[in-house]
Amino acid sequence: MGELKIKVADGIELEFRKQAMLVFGHKKGSISVAAEQAMKNWVVLETKPATPIESLRGVLKHVKKSSVELQHELGKMRAERYSRRC
Template structure:
């Protein structure tokens, strides 16, 4: 069974999505539908990160804020 979902999005984003969908799924009827189904299923079914398991795994004495500042210094 199908359901129609309507949404208004930025035109530039829509054009980029259409181009990418055609590159991946081919220039044929149904390419946009396949791309949308793929994107939505990834969004819905991806597991959430379990941050509790990650807590305490790094063997450093820096806070998360200090790590962010260090990362941004490397980018600049």
């Protein structure tokens, strides 16, 4: 297991400690667990996808329609918008 020694502003340290204790309790290792979780989240946010397609994967996972159904729906929306112009 790796070990880091870092320096942060006093205000940030105090807020981090308070939040870690609220979430993980007043027990040994709670600050380490919170710091590890924060670092994992930061790595995920800062990791750039290799291609633009990879950044889109999973974005529409919650949509229950197929891609063909979405295309047909988009065609209808465009047709309605065009008919309103004319």
